[in-house]
Amino acid sequence: MVKQHELSQHMISEQAASDTSCGCPHGGLKGLLDKSLARIGLSKSEQKKVDREEELVDLAVSILNEEGFAGLSLEKLTAQSRYSKGTIYNHFSSKEDCLSALCIRAVSSILTLFKRALQFEGSSREKAVAVHYSYQLYARLQPTLFMAVLSSKAPGVREKTSTERTQLMDALELEINTFSDQMFRDAIDDGSLVLSEHLSIETLSFSNWAMSFGTNALATSATEAKAVNRLDPNTLLLQNISILMDGMNWQPLSKDWDYRKTWQRVEKEIFADDIQLIE
């Protein structure tokens, strides 16, 4: 009668709760969100709600991974959770709102990966290469979530997303932008990059992002007939950003430095654990 008392439901939800394939490496996102909310000061019931939302997003991610984008429905989320429809709709005002929640998790995870990549020891251009590596890593580990971030930008989705979540999403995007801009500022500061007349930091930062996103998006959605399949997926992104950074005249140029070694070093020194998940 009461759903929480059904044994089978409990088993399902516990299985889901222990499923850690949430695209959230090293629990970084959970810590991030918990902290940011904890600072404000949470009552017991509020904390309970935060925990449950965490649990529901976990579950939604697992549905997304198994059933794909179109297969995600709040109906299924309800059925697989230990809660009822009304409770689900207390958390997500609509299917689109739920999708936005998934994107917030995705972008948070990506940001965490970016910061880890930045710890790579090397020149500013090598660090940028490391960041691109981490972006590609996420696109491969979580292809559906990676693409979901884009679809959540569609007007129809954004309209149906709660204002708080929209603001959180915008804040995260701003943080990513700031992060990207800072990479270029560092490069200018250490002298390896010089701004030419018509190119601002914002322009370089955006072109850098556009190339990485475009490459990963096309590689993720590759089909039989696509040009991607003619090329080596492992160094696809590296080659593309190498051409771009050479175009920026970012020192050392690719003719003077073997960035394939950098690429491999990043893989071994920073993301050795994560790369095993692909095999």
Next chain:
Amino acid sequence: MVKQHELSQHMISEQAASDTSCGCPHGGLKGLLDKSLARIGLSKSEQKKVDREEELVDLAVSILNEEGFAGLSLEKLTAQSRYSKGTIYNHFSSKEDCLSALCIRAVSSILTLFKRALQFEGSSREKAVAVHYSYQLYARLQPTLFMAVLSSKAPGVREKTSTERTQLMDALELEINTFSDQMFRDAIDDGSLVLSEHLSIETLSFSNWAMSFGTNALATSATEAKAVNRLDPNTLLLQNISILMDGMNWQPLSKDWDYRKTWQRVEKEIFADDIQLIE
């Protein structure tokens, strides 16, 4: 009783039939598809079916433009057409199949624009700039369709698409790839581009595509917080591909040639009619 005899239905469908905002410039697609099928030899009834499919895709595009991606349903398509559900499902085996049909139209239109762009008088790099211009033009004229092409690559969509349509889609993509590759071959032939050791034509062709796609996709789905809004949308793509082509060492380099003038010339000499539709 019989739907074809309802006056109101007739009026709706006739309005739709006269709606030419189909993203198909100069009727190029219709000609293309008609021809390819006509060669095989069409009976009267087969021709009728082709015409009706044309009509239905027109209608689907208008629904997509008005209601957005999520608002497109075969239910609505049925209601707004003069046919019934069974007939609709004779044309499109599923909603996803219909989406793929829209993508085929989109890619056909883009290919038509590419070929027009190639008529621009100038160096091989200038011609490539013209092609990018036409790509951006389509992304702006048909943002939803532009993004739809990507989502039609999702596994869930592809599975539910009829095999014939999948093959047609793959053939079109191959044609686009071939077109892109040819641009680079021409550049090599006229001496303005030299292949370095590690970079193949395929690599250059793909990086060129990835940059253009990434830029247009991010610009199309731009939100308030995005980095895109800090920049001039009219020259965003030009700047990005200029950096990239400089990185390829494609002559003349942007420091030796004012491609903003090329950009403006393309706008005036090739796409003057189309650009007015944006305003």
Next chain:
DNA sequence: GCTCATTATGACGATTCGTCAAAAATGACG
């Protein structure tokens, strides 16, 4: 134990999906 505000529940109507048996249209032949 009682009261009342908050939260959870699941039944409900609406919409969409895709199917299929029956009806209608087509056209070949006498």
Next chain:
DNA sequence: CGTCATTTTTGACGAATCGTCATAATGAGC
């Protein structure tokens, strides 16, 4: 023109999902 076989069209149907809302359960404070 009439007959009949084949093809096409129709819309009713069951299943799935959406989002709402009246009712039931919960729990905090007295």
